[in-house]
Amino acid sequence: MTTTVDPENSAAKTTRPEDERIEGTVFTPRQVGMLKIAVVVMGILLLAGFAAVIAGLIYQASKVGKKVPAEATVAAPPPDPVAMERAASSALQALSIPGDGEVVSMSLDGQRLALYVRSREEAEIVVVDLTTGKVVSRVKIDKDAPPAQ
Incomplete structure (x- = not known):
């Protein structure tokens, strides 16, 4: 009894969809998904950093004209x-x-x-x-x- 093996349906030729490369790139769909997530997270971190810098500038600018409490200042001795x-x-x-x-x-x-x-x-x-x-x-x-x- 002889069995014939169909080369198109052989187990060695079968690939899973996550291992297939996207045409024109070296990335798989899973890797592209991970890259998208990384780009979004880094964009959010950049926006949060800019917001923190702007908040710090506003905070420092709001303190410019305020006086320091009297007990915090050291009075200079009167001139002799x-x-x-x-x-x-x-x-x-x-x-x-x-x-x-x-x-x-x-x-x-x-x-x-x-x-x-x-x-x-x-x-x-x-x-x-x-x-x-x-x-x-x-x-x-x-x-x-x-x-x-």
Whole structure:
């Protein structure tokens, strides 16, 4: 007795619908479904993130004009009148510069003031301590000296 096997109906040729590839892609219908779900979930997460950022901006902007409660602030001590008078009396009253000299620029750094003074013959940088009113240093600038190496 001989049996014939129909090649079109053989078990080796039969495929399940979920294993079939979609024409023109390498994806199965199940994989495409999973991709759709992932895209929707990620889109929702993006929208939620944007909403959180906008809510944070609105929250921070609403706090801008509000005052802090009085007990939360640290009050600065009142100024000492004796120290202020001493500082005012020791303030720089005059700075000697050459007759044709001029202050070209100045720079403030904390309690120090640096003045760039230039005349026809020389140039110098004068550093003044603003708390004591005294000249801390004078740095002469030699125009004819070779540059330091």
